[in-house]
Each structure stands twice: as structure tokens, then as C-alpha cells.
Amino acid sequence: MVGYRRHFLPLFLLVSVSILFFFTYFYSSIPPSFPSNPNPDFALTGRISDPKTSAFTLIVKVLAYNRLESVSRCLRSIANADYLSDRVHLHVYIDHFPHDDAHIKLNESHRILQFVDQFVWNFGEKLVHYRTGNVGLQAQWLEAWWPSSDNEFAFVVEDDLELSPLYYKFLRSLILNYYYNTSNYAPSIYGASLQRPRFVPGKHGNKIRLDEGTRIFLYQIVGTWGQLLFPRPWKEFRLWYDEHKAMGIKPILDGMVTTGWYKKLGEKIWTPWFIKFIHSRGYFNIYTNFLHERALSTSHRDAGVNYGKTAGPDSHLLDESSLDFNLLEMKPLTNLKWYNFCFREVIPQRIVKNKSELVSVLHSVQKHKNIIIVSIFGVSESTIRNFLCHFERLNKKNYILLGHESELLNDLTRRGHPVIYADPFLKTLKTFKFTAFEGTTTELMKLVLAKFYIIKSCLELGYNPGLVDGNMLFVNGDPFADSSLAGNVVSGQSFELFFIKSSSSAQKMWTSHMVAEAEAMVESLMSRGSSSRDSISFVGIATKLLEKHGVEFKIAEEMSFGVNIGNSPSNTSLGDGKRLVFWPVDMDMNDVQKRLEELGFWIIDGDLSCKGVYCNGL
Structure with missing residues (x-):
């Protein structure tokens, strides 16, 4: 028996060592197993929060x-x-x-x-x-x-x-x-x-x-x-x-x-x-x-x-x-x-929630003193993205988007578009309360007042603010970069367009009168339950206040500023001197797209991205 054990002991040791080697090699050769979701909030945030354990x-x-x-x-x-x-x-x-x-x-x-x-x-x-x-x-x-x-x-x-x-x-x-x-x-x-x-x-x-x-x-x-x-x-x-x-x-x-x-x-x-x-x-x-x-x-x-x-x-x-x-x-x-693809610098996350942030963003987009504020409240995503493609095509960078915080605005600011979030911006600037009012009318009022404050801030900083809604497109360049506008205020009566040159008198008027009186007018309209989009538009209120103070201004319609594609026949050409095209806010979007396609102004694809990359004018 002892001889038997002595005879098989080397074989036993050899087999044991072989098994040990096999398991060591086998487990060392298996790639480490990592969880597909390294932490619980990855699915919600898209982020992995603990690199030490991942x-x-x-x-x-x-x-x-x-x-x-x-x-x-x-x-x-x-x-x-x-x-x-x-x-x-x-x-x-x-x-x-x-x-x-x-x-x-x-x-x-x-x-x-x-x-x-x-x-x-x-x-x-x-x-x-x-x-x-x-x-x-x-x-x-x-x-x-x-x-x-x-x-x-x-x-x-x-x-x-x-x-x-x-x-x-x-x-x-x-x-x-x-x-x-x-x-x-x-x-x-x-x-x-x-x-x-x-x-x-x-x-x-x-x-x-x-x-x-x-x-x-x-x-x-x-x-x-x-x-x-x-x-x-x-x-x-x-x-x-x-x-x-x-x-x-x-x-x-x-x-x-x-x-x-x-x-x-x-x-x-x-x-x-x-x-x-x-x-x-x-x-x-x-x-x-x-x-x-x-x-x-x-x-x-x-x-x-x-x-x-x-x-x-x-x-x-x-x-x-x-x-x-x-x-x-x-x-x-x-x-x-x-x-970007043109090797033009993109500045992401320019978000304005208070006046100090507005100052820094205005400085980052300013060009030739003109600033264009684009209100996108109530405008479809496809229209907004088409609008921005035109700005890219025209090499326009002196603009800021104004609206309520949303997934769309978050995406746009990630892509480098400067944005003002109306609600937090208003909270840091005024004492007017909306708690007693709810619904779409209140949202319109917030945007109206935000526009007044932004115009006031631009004037105080020496900029010339121009304000437009997203239901229009610029035809050639900046419609406000025109020598005929020097020293004047331009107001659109049938579409939301406003422009004012910065001056000491303009700064004084907006600081002393316009904003406070706009707040009072908004409060009065809300107390009366007004829901008319015309009566609570920024241009409507601003025009009444300008007339009240005897300020002379030009009417955009009388200057042949733009063409209303909602009223014009489909074969209407823009003609010379037209600075923009616009359409009624209640016009069906399919009809808007069709008319813009006819004019060659619908320049986004099925992904809602620009059909081209525009590097001209760098």
C-alpha cells in the first residue's frame, strides 16, 4: 500500500499542479466583468458618477x-x-x-x-x-x-x-x-x-x-x-x-x-x-x-x-x-x-438667467452694436431650426433666443446658440407677481415684460436692440443694419418687430418710463382678463407707450420691410428691397413650409438640421 502511494504520489502532484495551472490561466484570461449600467442614475442622466468603482x-x-x-x-x-x-x-x-x-x-x-x-x-x-x-x-x-x-x-x-x-x-x-x-x-x-x-x-x-x-x-x-x-x-x-x-x-x-x-x-x-x-x-x-x-x-x-x-x-x-x-x-x-466643420469656434452653454449673465452674453454676440432678440414662444421646432439655419447662412452671430426653458432650448444652447430663459430672468429683475394668474395668457405676459427688460438692458449697455418673433425670416443680412434707420425707432404693426437706436434720450425714457408703465399696463390687462394676442403683444404695448410720450417712430409696413407669405399668392416674388418674409402666428405649419419651399427658404432636412454647412464670410 505504501509502495502504491509512493508510486502514484508524483502522478498525483503532477495532476494537482496541472489543475491549479489550468484554473489560474483560465480565470486570468477572462476579461473583467463590468455592469452595463455602472451606477443607477446612468439611465436618467447619461453619466457615470464614480470613476473609481467603474x-x-x-x-x-x-x-x-x-x-x-x-x-x-x-x-x-x-x-x-x-x-x-x-x-x-x-x-x-x-x-x-x-x-x-x-x-x-x-x-x-x-x-x-x-x-x-x-x-x-x-x-x-x-x-x-x-x-x-x-x-x-x-x-x-x-x-x-x-x-x-x-x-x-x-x-x-x-x-x-x-x-x-x-x-x-x-x-x-x-x-x-x-x-x-x-x-x-x-x-x-x-x-x-x-x-x-x-x-x-x-x-x-x-x-x-x-x-x-x-x-x-x-x-x-x-x-x-x-x-x-x-x-x-x-x-x-x-x-x-x-x-x-x-x-x-x-x-x-x-x-x-x-x-x-x-x-x-x-x-x-x-x-x-x-x-x-x-x-x-x-x-x-x-x-x-x-x-x-x-x-x-x-x-x-x-x-x-x-x-x-x-x-x-x-x-x-x-x-x-x-x-x-x-x-x-x-x-x-x-x-x-x-x-465646428468650418473651424469656427462654437461657444456652448451661453444661458442667461439674470442681468449679469445677460451682460456677458451680449458682449459675446455683439457685432456693430446691433443685437437681435428672437422670441420663440409658441413657434414650432422645425420653424426655429429653419430660422437658425438662415442665420448661419447669413453669417449672423449677434442674436439671442428668448423663450421658456425647454428641452429644445437646452439643445440649442448646447449647440452654441445663446439663450435667455424668461422665467428666471424675470424673477431676478422685478417684483410683479403672476401667482394670481395662470395659463397661456400669463406666459405671453411674462415674455412681453422680459422683452421690455431686455430692451432696457441693451440700451443701458449702448447696444441697438432689434426684436423679432420666430414667425419670420431675414432675406438678406440684417434688416436693422440700414443707414435709413439712424436715430429712429421702427415698429411693426402687423408682425412682432421692433428696433431702437441706443442714445441718452432712449436710455432715459426706458429707464424712467417705459418699463414701469409696461408693468402697469400688463397688470391692468391681466386684471381685465384680456386674452387677445394683439392687445398683449410687446409691439402693441410699446407702440401705445411711444405714442403717449410723443416719440416719433417709423412703421415697418410703410417701409416695405417684409412680405406676408400668408396673404400673398403662391407665385408672388419677393421683389427688391424686401428685408424679411413673415406669416401669421395661426397659419398652418404645413402651409408655411410649402410657401417657404417655393421661395427656397426651407433649408432643413428630415432630421431638422441644416441641409448645408455655411462657412462664407468667416
């Missing part, structure tokens, strides 16, 4: 085709990075050669497969996806990833790229700072590009000029030379893409260089689709600016779909030897600059 999974997605030298250089650079003992997964997607080229491409394709199969990846799971047919670059990108959770990120790399050994440290820090840190999180950020910023897609846009202190900034354009993708925006894009493809909609965006690419290459490329999506949503990408043409990712621009012949590396790889700053220093999101 973890993320990063998958490097390498897209390859028929360039062995390229993909070998790319994979070796990825394996050479510092992964800080983290588990990072590698997925390689190899597109198949066209079957009619089988006799030429077969050996090269198999050489690539052999290299990828033998390539050692010690940092996590390695997966190789070898396609059975040639799908092209668009499908390679779009089918590479569907996030399994809100903690899974994809870093997509085309095979002619080379990465810095520092790239992962930077991406990891960026994710922790701008995704998991609630104070720096914004749902409108869809990822980060590691390529050197050098391309402005908007025709006639600005050149990329950044000061030396700008290391990180936000820019709308996607960067395909090393693009980190956040899970939720990517899922949103894929569903949007499916819907638009099913409806036969093309990713045409006027004024963009990328639209020319699409017209030439069609479905061979994917970026025009993503750009159209980003434009419709108002989303942004994080970019780096490391100076001296340095970047964490460089494209060798090898011959392929995008280049007829090899163009060589587009930038210099940043590494430890050339690192002369703190790579992992991440400024707060509020300190970063945002740029």
Missing part, C-alpha cells in the same frame, strides 16, 4: 485588407505600447479580395493571415475575423463593433497607421477624465482622434490655427487615423444609418468637401454618413495639438482606397524622447475650445 474595456480594432507590410508595421507598433498591466483586447478584421482577382491575391491574402495568426498578443484576447467576400472600407468600419455595454470602447485603426508607445496611456486618461468624470462629461462628445488636426471639411472655412497652450480641443470632424469611439453615440449612429439607408436618403451635406468624396466614391467610404449624422446631432470629437507636427498616431498613407499611391507619413510620432510636456494633463471640459 472599469472599462478597450478593444483595438485593426482593419486590414491586402497590405502585409502595412499591417505588420501597424500591429508591431500596437504591441509596443505600454498597457499599464490592463487587459486590452485586439480584434483584426481582414477584408477578402474580390473573387475575380483570386489568382493574383490568394497568396498575399494567405501571407497576411499567416502573419496575423502567428502575431503574439500578450495583453488580452486576440480575435481574427477573415471575411469570405470583399466588403470594402465602409462595411469594415460599420461592422467592426456593436458595444456590449456603456463601458466598452473601440479604438479603430486602419492598417497603414503607426501608433506611439504612449497612445494607450493617453486614451485611458482621456476616458477617465472626459467620460467617467461627471464634471467633464458631455453626451455630445462621441470619441477622440489621435491624428494630427490638419483638415477643414467646410468649403471656405478657416485654417486650423491653435495657440501653443492648446493641447486638447473639440472639433466636429471624425478622424479615421486612430479614432476612439464612445459606445452610446456609435450605437445611435448605427441605428440612424440603418433608418436613412432604408429610406433611400443619401449623406449629402452642401458646402462640405466630403460630399464631393461621396459623389465620387459612393458607398466605398463611410465618413460622409458619419459626418451627416454628427452634423444633425451637433456632436463633437476630442482632438490633440502637440505642435511640431507631432501626434500619437500617424498614417503612412499607403496606396489603397484613399490614396492612389503611397504619400508617406503625415506626422511625427510622439514618444518619450520627444515628450516635452505633461501628456496626461487634462484641462476641465469648460476650459476647452469647441470648433
Whole structure:
């Protein structure tokens, strides 16, 4: 028995060690399991509030085709990075050669497969996806990833790229700072590009000029030379893409260089689709600016779909030897600059709730002393967005939107439109109480008084305020930028339009009389239960008060200021000298859209976004 035990003891120990090794290897090879919803309020806020207890999974997605030298250089650079003992997964997607080229491409394709199969990846799971047919670059990108959770990120790399050994440290820090840190999180950020910023897609846009202190900034354009993708925006894009493809909609965006690419290459490329999506949503990408043409990712621009012949590396790889700053220093999101497709700066979250905020926002939008206040109360979302597209087309930036706080206004201010929230603004400025009154009439009264206070504030600051409603469109430029208006007040009787030049007498009149008397008139109208939109309009009350004080003013209708498309025949042309078109507030929106389409003034698409990008006049 003892001999039996001695005989089997080595075998027993060998089996035990083998089992122990198996379980150790097995469990160490399983990716860490993270909850799809890292904290309870994520579904409500879209934010992950505790980065210390949350973890993320990063998958490097390498897209390859028929360039062995390229993909070998790319994979070796990825394996050479510092992964800080983290588990990072590698997925390689190899597109198949066209079957009619089988006799030429077969050996090269198999050489690539052999290299990828033998390539050692010690940092996590390695997966190789070898396609059975040639799908092209668009499908390679779009089918590479569907996030399994809100903690899974994809870093997509085309095979002619080379990465810095520092790239992962930077991406990891960026994710922790701008995704998991609630104070720096914004749902409108869809990822980060590691390529050197050098391309402005908007025709006639600005050149990329950044000061030396700008290391990180936000820019709308996607960067395909090393693009980190956040899970939720990517899922949103894929569903949007499916819907638009099913409806036969093309990713045409006027004024963009990328639209020319699409017209030439069609479905061979994917970026025009993503750009159209980003434009419709108002989303942004994080970019780096490391100076001296340095970047964490460089494209060798090898011959392929995008280049007829090899163009060589587009930038210099940043590494430890050339690192002369703190790579992992991440400024707060509020300190970063945002740029659109024209590389024009976008200033988000300009919200006015009190007089001091009004002063700073007025200074940020002021141009040639004129300020345009646009009241959007009771105006449909499509009309508002069409109005703003015209302002973009006309290169108008000296405006502020006025309305009640809403999801729409929150979205507009996120996209860079300055906004005044009427209710909190009134509470900080006046003692007049609305508690005894309720309903639509009260809301109209609040906006009327808000307009009086805003006009007064603009005059006190030396600005020339012009006030319009959202049921009109400017035809050519600023209707108030006219020498014939010098020293005058203009009032629209049949539509809500008002303009006044700032002067000492105007400031005195509005400070001493107009606002106080407007409050009294509003209180009187509400006490009598007045519900007529005409009697409680800003222009109606302001006109009566101006007449009372003997102030001379011009009537907009007598100046042929605009055309009422609600009363004019469908074949009516605007003619010369018309500054705007307008329509009655009760006109059916389908009829409004139809008339504006006839005039070429309906310039939004089915996503309620501008049909084009307008960079002229920068």
C-alpha cells in the first residue's frame, strides 16, 4: 500500500499542479466583468458618477485588407505600447479580395493571415475575423463593433497607421477624465482622434490655427487615423444609418468637401454618413495639438482606397524622447475650445438667467452694436431650426433666443446658440407677481415684460436692440443694419418687430418710463382678463407707450420691410428691397413650409438640421 502511494504520489502532484495551472490561466484570461449600467442614475442622466468603482474595456480594432507590410508595421507598433498591466483586447478584421482577382491575391491574402495568426498578443484576447467576400472600407468600419455595454470602447485603426508607445496611456486618461468624470462629461462628445488636426471639411472655412497652450480641443470632424469611439453615440449612429439607408436618403451635406468624396466614391467610404449624422446631432470629437507636427498616431498613407499611391507619413510620432510636456494633463471640459466643420469656434452653454449673465452674453454676440432678440414662444421646432439655419447662412452671430426653458432650448444652447430663459430672468429683475394668474395668457405676459427688460438692458449697455418673433425670416443680412434707420425707432404693426437706436434720450425714457408703465399696463390687462394676442403683444404695448410720450417712430409696413407669405399668392416674388418674409402666428405649419419651399427658404432636412454647412464670410 505504501509502495502504491509512493508510486502514484508524483502522478498525483503532477495532476494537482496541472489543475491549479489550468484554473489560474483560465480565470486570468477572462476579461473583467463590468455592469452595463455602472451606477443607477446612468439611465436618467447619461453619466457615470464614480470613476473609481467603474472599469472599462478597450478593444483595438485593426482593419486590414491586402497590405502585409502595412499591417505588420501597424500591429508591431500596437504591441509596443505600454498597457499599464490592463487587459486590452485586439480584434483584426481582414477584408477578402474580390473573387475575380483570386489568382493574383490568394497568396498575399494567405501571407497576411499567416502573419496575423502567428502575431503574439500578450495583453488580452486576440480575435481574427477573415471575411469570405470583399466588403470594402465602409462595411469594415460599420461592422467592426456593436458595444456590449456603456463601458466598452473601440479604438479603430486602419492598417497603414503607426501608433506611439504612449497612445494607450493617453486614451485611458482621456476616458477617465472626459467620460467617467461627471464634471467633464458631455453626451455630445462621441470619441477622440489621435491624428494630427490638419483638415477643414467646410468649403471656405478657416485654417486650423491653435495657440501653443492648446493641447486638447473639440472639433466636429471624425478622424479615421486612430479614432476612439464612445459606445452610446456609435450605437445611435448605427441605428440612424440603418433608418436613412432604408429610406433611400443619401449623406449629402452642401458646402462640405466630403460630399464631393461621396459623389465620387459612393458607398466605398463611410465618413460622409458619419459626418451627416454628427452634423444633425451637433456632436463633437476630442482632438490633440502637440505642435511640431507631432501626434500619437500617424498614417503612412499607403496606396489603397484613399490614396492612389503611397504619400508617406503625415506626422511625427510622439514618444518619450520627444515628450516635452505633461501628456496626461487634462484641462476641465469648460476650459476647452469647441470648433465646428468650418473651424469656427462654437461657444456652448451661453444661458442667461439674470442681468449679469445677460451682460456677458451680449458682449459675446455683439457685432456693430446691433443685437437681435428672437422670441420663440409658441413657434414650432422645425420653424426655429429653419430660422437658425438662415442665420448661419447669413453669417449672423449677434442674436439671442428668448423663450421658456425647454428641452429644445437646452439643445440649442448646447449647440452654441445663446439663450435667455424668461422665467428666471424675470424673477431676478422685478417684483410683479403672476401667482394670481395662470395659463397661456400669463406666459405671453411674462415674455412681453422680459422683452421690455431686455430692451432696457441693451440700451443701458449702448447696444441697438432689434426684436423679432420666430414667425419670420431675414432675406438678406440684417434688416436693422440700414443707414435709413439712424436715430429712429421702427415698429411693426402687423408682425412682432421692433428696433431702437441706443442714445441718452432712449436710455432715459426706458429707464424712467417705459418699463414701469409696461408693468402697469400688463397688470391692468391681466386684471381685465384680456386674452387677445394683439392687445398683449410687446409691439402693441410699446407702440401705445411711444405714442403717449410723443416719440416719433417709423412703421415697418410703410417701409416695405417684409412680405406676408400668408396673404400673398403662391407665385408672388419677393421683389427688391424686401428685408424679411413673415406669416401669421395661426397659419398652418404645413402651409408655411410649402410657401417657404417655393421661395427656397426651407433649408432643413428630415432630421431638422441644416441641409448645408455655411462657412462664407468667416
